[in-house]
Amino acid sequence: TTKLSKEKVEITKEQRALIKAILDAYNRHQIPQDVTKKLLQEQYSAEENFLLLTEVATSQVQVLVEFTKNIPGFLSLDREDQIALLKGSAVEAMFLRSAQVLSEKKPSGYTEVLEERIRKSGMSEEFMTPMFNFYKSIGELHMTQEEQALLTTITILTPDRPYVKSHEAVERLQETMLDVLRKLCVLQHPQEPQYFARLLGRLTELRTLHHYHVEMLTSWKTNDHKFTPLLCEIWDVQ
Numbered sequence: 001t002t003k004l005s006k007e008k009v010e011i012t013k014e015q016r017a018l019i020k021a022i023l024d025a026y027n028r029h030q031i032p033q034d035v036t037k038k039l040l041q042e043q044y045s046a047e048e049n050f051l052l053l054t055e056v057a058t059s060q061v062q063v064l065v066e067f068t069k070n071i072p073g074f075l076s077l078d079r080e081d082q083i084a085l086l087k088g089s090a091v092e093a094m095f096l097r098s099a100q101v102l103s104e105k106k107p108s109g110y111t112e113v114l115e116e117r118i119r120k121s122g123m124s125e126e127f128m129t130p131m132f133n134f135y136k137s138i139g140e141l142h143m144t145q146e147e148q149a150l151l152t153t154i155t156i157l158t159p160d161r162p163y164v165k166s167h168e169a170v171e172r173l174q175e176t177m178l179d180v181l182r183k184l185c186v187l188q189h190p191q192e193p194q195y196f197a198r199l200l201g202r203l204t205e206l207r208t209l210h211h212y213h214v215e216m217l218t219s220w221k222t223n224d225h226k227f228t229p230l231l232c233e234i235w236d237v238q
């Protein structure tokens with residue numbers, strides 16, 4: 001018979017402090033109100049929608065950089081590795097963020113407006129489908145704020161990004177976060193022993209979205225959609 005592992009899961013004091021630091025950083029770094037307000041007000045042409053999404057994407061990259069700098073231990077990594085991790089995870093962090101935002105209904109109707117603008121922004125169907133499937137699969141998990149913040153942190157601290165030199169240092173940091181998230185999942189979803197594994201499965205799905213994203217950008221570029229310098233920089237778009 002399989003003995004149900006009733007392992008006593010204990011979150012240490014240090015781990016509780018780590019969760020708090022990451023959650024505070026995650027909640028502190030939201031895109032500015034004036035950007036989200038514009039999204040609710042401006043008109044609905046495909047061109048306008050694309051421009052607004054570009055503005056929101058640019059703002060999100062800035063927020064991502066600020067959040068990343070507040071991940072305990074990140075700033076003690078090699079500086080070039082910090083850049084490599086940011087560039088390597090920016091797309092995945094952005095899609096994870098959009099899934100988290102679009103799966104929580106806001107009273108202001110922000111989610112519905114945002115979804116509408118995405119659907120009518122000139123993005124081709126072949127990218128829309130996998131993206132919205134991902135949003136649905138994230139929404140079904142009903143992640144807590146801590147889980148969302150930790151999953152984003154784990155995505156950023158992926159050691160096998162291009163140009164990362166001290167692989168072990170990043171791996172050690174990521175493992176610290178994985179251990180905390182694993183314990184949180186056991187404690188917050190006791191009736192779902194596979195919940196932690198399902199969360200990590202989403203990270204694999206994120207990587208496939210990353211591949212779509214490059215093609216999505218080129219399909220927009222062909223209809224001469226311009227991106228901001230920051231987006232070109234972080235996504236290596238010419």
Ligand SMILES: C[C@]12CC[C@H]3[C@@H](CC=C4C=C(C(=O)O)CC[C@@]43C)[C@@H]1CC[C@@H]2C(=O)c1ccc(O)cc1
Nearest residue numbers: 031050053054056057060094095097098101118227
């Ligand atoms: C990813 C995305 C840009 C960033 C958006 C996301 C939808 C929801 C969001 C919510 C945010 C929040 O509330 O914090 C931050 C921005 C994001 C994460 C858009 C869906 C498609 C779009 C896109 O790929 C895109 C890429 C380049 C562009 O120039 C325009 C759009």
